Amino acid sequence: MAAQFIVTCEYCDNPSECFCNPCQKRICTNCVTLHLQQKSEDGHEIVCNTKRKNKYTSHKCKPHADLECPLFCKTCDVPICTKCATGKHRTHDFDDLEERIDNVANCMSREQWELDYTLKPLYQKILEQIMFRMSTVRKHFRSLSDSVTQLGTVWHQIVDEVIVDVKNDLMQDEIDQLHLLEQEKVVFQEVMNEIHNTIKENSNLSSSKNRAKLLHYKSEIKSLSSIPPLTEFVPSQFEPKLPTKEILRELFGVIKKYEIVNLPGYTVPMEPPVKLSKCFLKQPVLISQFDTSFPADDQGNKVYDLVAVSHGRFWATGYSRILKLFDSKGDAIDSITLGHKSSYISGLADGLLLYSDQSDNTVKKIESDGSVQTLIRTGEWVPKGVTSSVENDGQKIFLCLHKKESHKVVKYNNIGVCDLEFEYPGDHHPLYITINKNGDIGTTDHHQNSVAVLDKLGHPRFIYTGNREIGKIKSFKPISITTDCFCNFLISDWSNHVVHVLNGDGVFLRLIALKQGIKEPRGLCVLGEGLLSVGECATGMIKVLKYLKT
Known part of the structure; x- marks a missing residue:
């Protein structure tokens, strides 16, 4: 209905x-x-x-200025007085003027509601999505431009190497020719020396007038007259081959032109839904609070992350190698000791746990017997927030990854193989991550103080940077994020000691705060039955509160 x-x-x-x-x-x-x-x-x-x-202001009749108009002529579409009703308009259909104005006023009131609460937020979110997509397009083309520059550098290196190779080939040809000529030079130099010696000996013999030596003289002219073979060279040539600009452009790379996909417009149904605010308690109720006994790190943080499991229970991690399982009353049910501390944990559909291990850049799965299996290796990328979701083709794992100034979210299948990478604007650093029932992926960034949400295909949906209309509130400092049965996003605001609630379209719904206070909230998880568990990073306390009507 x-x-x-x-x-x-x-x-x-x-x-x-x-x-x-x-x-x-x-x-x-x-x-x-x-x-x-x-x-x-x-x-x-x-x-x-x-x-x-x-x-309403009185409406005077035009033909009878001294009379007010209590009726409305439906046939002529004008207000009329009683004289007009019995005269010119006597055969027409009438309405009570006050009743008709009431109907118009009610219609205006309804349209105003639809404009304020349906169309205005919808168009605002569409504009935010367009702005988000514009920043994504800029980042994409900057990346392509950087790739072209890098390829150009490689081409320059290759051309420089080719120039060196060609020069080396020319130099080797020169060396080979000079070596051959040097060998010929040695041969002819030896003949020249022999000629000089023969001339000298003949001259001495002729001057001596020695008949005995003259009788034994042997001529060398015949052997010296035989000229050794010479080597002639066809000179080396360099034949330049300069490709045309068109050929170079084709070899360099081809731009695959973007395609325009025109999404059809649609009509927004003009029957406003029942207010979601009706599902919230006016004032959240504190159910329990208890100390996790986690020690403090160098910055005084104790509780890091929470993840709900079945039967109103949840795991908590802090500045310790120990994961602790609690129920909503604060009773400690179980614990697991890890090899290294972990700030980020998540549950799987089969009830097992995942956690990010930054000591060796892996994501590990804790089996039911307590053993640990490495599921994903991220190489140089540092794993942070992790969550899971069940899709048609099986369970998927979503992981926030950081490497120096680079950041991304990667979707893996249940055996740790990458399925898809999600792009964010260059200034968004995904830290904690959650997925609602619609498949929308929400991440927090406590550096840029924003929450970014993509749909399941990676298209931007909205960015939330806090609600300036709330009143006296400090700068928005989001840390953790989770989702509930209504596909709402719940975000812990560290600096304002509250939890922000957005609907699935990014519309701000309310703040969750306690009269008892929430000191620097960080970890969040929804336990079901309208319960929310909040970890206070500074005190090490966990507070379980009821925020939904059940």
């Missing part, structure tokens, strides 16, 4: 059963006494809604 438009009391959110005619105010039965205490020059007249009298 479609939800009905509810006219609420002007003093509270309850439906109004009464109306004060002089004051023109809607009142519920609980607030009648409060209204009667208000001073009014015209006094008060409390009636049921069916007997309400709206105050």
Whole structure:
């Protein structure tokens, strides 16, 4: 059945059963006494809604200026007086003018409600999504531009290496030719030396006039007349091959042009849903509070993360290697000792636990017998917030990863193989993570003081940076995040000692605070039956409170 438009009391959110005619105010039965205490020059007249009298300015008849118009001619679509009704309009259809104006006023009131609470938030969220997508597009194209620059650097290196190789080849050709010529030079230098020696010997023999030596003279001219072979070279040539700009562009890389997918418009149903605020208790009730006995780290933090399991129980982790299992009353049920401290834990559908181990950059699973199995290895990436979700093809694990100035969320299957990586704006540092029943992925960033939500395909839904309309409130400092059965997102605000509640579209619903106070909330988990468990990082206390009607 479609939800009905509810006219609420002007003093509270309850439906109004009464109306004060002089004051023109809607009142519920609980607030009648409060209204009667208000001073009014015209006094008060409390009636049921069916007997309400709206105050409107009088409407004078145009043909009969001294008469007011109590009727409305439906045929001519004009207000008329009693004379007009018995004269010119006597055969027409009439309505009571006050009744018609009341109907118009009620229609306006309903449209105003729809504008304020349906269309305005919807368009605001669409604009936020567009802004989020714009920042994602800028980041994407900066990344592509960086890739082109890096490829250009590689090309320059390759060209430099090719130049060196070609020069080396030329140098080697030069060395080879000079070596051959040097060998020929040695051969001919030896012949030259022999010629010089022969000339000298012949000259000495001729001058000596020694007949005996002359008789034994042997001519060397024949052997010296035989010229050794020479090597001739066809000169080396460099043939430059300069590719055209078009060929270089094709070799360098091709841009795959973006595609435009026009999503169809749609009509927003103009029947406002029942207010979700009706499901909240006006004032959360403290059910229990207890000390976890976790020691404090260097910054004084004790409790880090909470994760709910079955039967109203939940695990807690702090500055210790020990995970502790509590029930909603604060009774300690069980504990597990880990090899190293962990700030981030999550549950699996089969009741087993996951935790991020930053000592070796892994995600480990704790089996039912207490043994530990390494499920995911993240290499140089440091694992932080972790959560899980069941999809059509099995259980998925979502993990926040950090590496220097790089940040991302990765989805793994149940054996630790990467399925998908989610991109965030460059300034968003996902820390804690949760997934609601719609598959929307919410992450907190306590550096940029924001909450970013993507849909299950990785498309941005909204960014929440606190609600400035709340009043006196310090800067928003989100730490942990969880979700409830209504797909709401609950965010612990460390600096304001409260928990923010957003609906699945990012609309702020309310703050959760206790009269007893919540000191620097960090870990959160919803236990069911309207219960919320909050870990105070500074005190080491856990407070279980009821915030929903059940």
